[in-house]
Amino acid sequence: MTESLVDDPVYPDIEAVDPATPPRRSRWRDRSVNIVLPLVVMSLAAGAGYLRYLDGSDQVAQAAALSSVAAATDGAIALLSYRPDTAETTLADASDLLTGPFRDSYTSLTNEVVIPGAKERNISATATVPAAASVSATANHAVVLVFVDQAVIVGDDAPSATSSAVQVTxxxxxxxxxxxGFDPK
Structure with missing residues (x-):
């Protein structure tokens, strides 16, 4: 009983299939494989690359934030702490932590006012930083908010304490x- 479906009255539109002939594919299917599939793959690769870039730049910003907070903390303590007998060397060393016009103005202020005043009036200052936080950070520029506690002793007087917040650039x-930059807030 080898009946063919071609002659079958129930399925009159079916053609006979030769098992030796491969089935025909539609043009749309060929185009989708040759055009659409590579576009999808390229889009996925571009998306993955972009996400990798974002992850990398976020890691750079986080590392910059951490290291700039440490530098701002150490710098604030160095800029605001001195004793009368070592003020000249201490504050000169602190100026090595500065750059640009701020370095020039700090050096001028310390040489003309702070160091002579510390020696003449026996002034000591000790700064501590109880807290600091990154405001913004990129690979080469950062802004940090530093909270500073400073105790100042003039001669034999009792220490006077001040607390302030400073935006350190x-x-x-x-x-x-x-x-x-070192701007009180």
Whole structure:
């Protein structure tokens, strides 16, 4: 009983299929395989690359934030702490943590006012930083909010304590964060 479906009255539109002839594919299917599939693959690759870029730049910003907060903390303590007998060297060393016009103005202020005043009036200042936080950070520029507690002793008087917040602007020069701005808030 080898009946053919071609002659079958129930399925009159079916053609006979030769098992040796491969089935025909439609043009649309050929185009989708040759055009659409590579576009999908390229889109996925581009999306993955973009996400990788975002992840990398986020990691750079996080590392910059951490290192700039440490530099701002150490810098604020160095800029605001001195003793009368070592003020000249201490504050000169602190100016090595600065850059740009801020370095020039800080050096001028310390040489003309702070160091002579510390020696003449026996002034000591000790700064501590109880808290600091990154406001913004990129690979080469950062802004940090630093909370400073400073105790100042003039001669034999009792210490006077002040607390303040300072916005510290830093620029990365080489592999060091240097302070380029120091603005009380």
């Amino acid at each position: 830093l620029d990365k020069i080489g592999d060091r964060w240097l302070i380029s």
